[in-house]
Amino acid sequence: MIRRAAAIVGIGQTAYGKALPSSAWELALEAVLAACADAGVDVAEVDGMCRFTAPFETVTEAQLVRGLGIRELSWFTQAAHGGEALGAVVLHAAAAVSAGLASTVVVYRALSQSRGGRFGRADGRGPGGGGPDGGQPEGGQPEGDIVVPEQDNLSFAWPFGLMSPGQLFALWARRYAAVHGLSDEDLTVALGTIAVTQRRYANGNPDAMMRSRTMSLDDYRAARVISEPLRLFDLCLENDGACAFVVTTADRARALRPDPVYVLSATQTISPYREPMGIYAGGELLELFPPAAADRLFAQAGVGRADIDVAEFYDATSYMPLRSLESYGFVPDGRAWRYVTEQGTGPGSPLPVNTHGGHLSEAYLHGMNGILEAVRQLRGTAANQVPDAEVALVGAPAGSATILAR
Amino acid sequence: MAVVPGMSELTAPFWEAARAGRLVVQECQSCRQSWHPPLPRCPHCHAAGLGWRPVSGEGTVYTYTVVRHPTHHAFADEVPYVVALVALAEGPRLVTALLGVAPDEVRVGQPVRAVFRDVAAGVALPYFEPDAGRAAAQRGSLGGLWPAR
């Protein structure tokens, strides 16, 4: 049982920006140092690390140990699937400290899309040139055919021009509208409400990249279509930056600070074709998140949906928080579009969502900035503070999530 | 320049059939279930004896997106193009692109049929285009097959 056995005692982040002067390695060091300082622990005491697998995380434990003079890690691991493993990195860290494999675990995410290739470009093209997919610098002359490797069935999708997450989530959003009888206008208003609400949160968050850029629903509608039905502001930001947090045992957490944030539960899940961005499922494609995983998340936490005061949902696109309201059981299937349109997710709504601005308007850190925001909400120090927030859910749409509490 | 599928022993039969203008899906020789994309064994009965079954090429649009902003330079001159998941009449779904239809006229539930186009030397891909005959028959039936929009 993970419940209240481990806690987050420190959070740290760098500035977020379109193209920062630092490498991902430098950004990682800065965020880890900040998280340790916030926790009140000497970075040399860190004895465990957990991160996403490459290519989602390219900075290795070895680089951090070397770069920070950490004496020794007695435990370290990686979670597959990037942002879809959002709860998994918390789960592994909490399990490790509970089992006594390590006492001070750092979880981190650092990225430099300006140098390392853009997730929104299948060819990796960015201001700094080639990306993880072997892309070529902008302006470079492509030569010859591109042969798509077989990994993860990409060879059955890329040749038809299905190459980026935004396009995949457009397929989901279109299916959602068709199955539940939404008009194009219904879908536009629902997704636009999410995008505009998150922008308003970002306008109140001094760390958000979009802190000074306001957006109305008319602005949202006027933006260019990227992959129908998704417009520019339905898609996440692309940026550089890093986040880190420190997990330790509950006892040690209480000794370190008066306001530890406890891990009530954390999950990961995979079943046939219910894979991150998997599209070959038999049955209904929309059921990406297995309902059993959501029920397990709440059962292990010992709380119900009504106990959640604030949710930070992974939002590579605006469709994902919409569907997450349903897949985590806050709203019945097929109702979230109407719920969002009528009740919203802003301050004072039944469930404030992505109170930092999310990936759409704060910054894109593979969900790690959502975990940091949940910690701030539960400490009572968030820029857009939800009054008396006691329990928070941070989750990705394909089934990895965590419930945290003060 | 084209984007072409990498092939292996496992997947080459699909692409070789496409080059010959045929659409096939993997089929278990023991329990006769079929699926796509191919797998090393039958996921239902775990038999290793698998074959390839020709399918009719008839299907319906399960979902789609009109890509207006290319995310890869290879498709810079192709936009707008329509990516779709097509549910084959025989069950499995596959990723494809739709040809011969205006982006604004694509609908979820629309009947489509496979067509093959060469994209590079020795490589043909299965695309889909509207199946006017089945669409007319569908309109004449009791309806309800096309989800409300």
Ligand SMILES: [Zn+2]
């Ligand atoms: Zn079988």
